[in-house]
Amino acid sequence: MSEFFTCEKCGSTEAKNGQLSGYANLHKPGFNITSSKLLATFCGSCGHVESFKVDRPERF
Numbered sequence: 001m002s003e004f005f006t007c008e009k010c011g012s013t014e015a016k017n018g019q020l021s022g023y024a025n026l027h028k029p030g031f032n033i034t035s036s037k038l039l040a041t042f043c044g045s046c047g048h049v050e051s052f053k054v055d056r057p058e059r060f
């Protein structure tokens with residue numbers, strides 16, 4: 001995703017993306033219907049998670 005990714009742990013530049021699923025969906029407090037997927041960007045070499053991103057921030 002990010003062409004400028006550099007892992008702060010091992011220095012690898014191979015970024016990978018994943019999606020947290022199931023109960024890892026992010027909910028607006030008190031509004032269980034309002035939720036969004038949570039996307040993670042992590043190092044393809046050592047697995048260090050570089051960032052989390054809310055897929056649909058406009059829902060909040």
Ligand SMILES: [Zn+2]
Nearest residue numbers: 007010043046
């Ligand atoms: Zn790494």
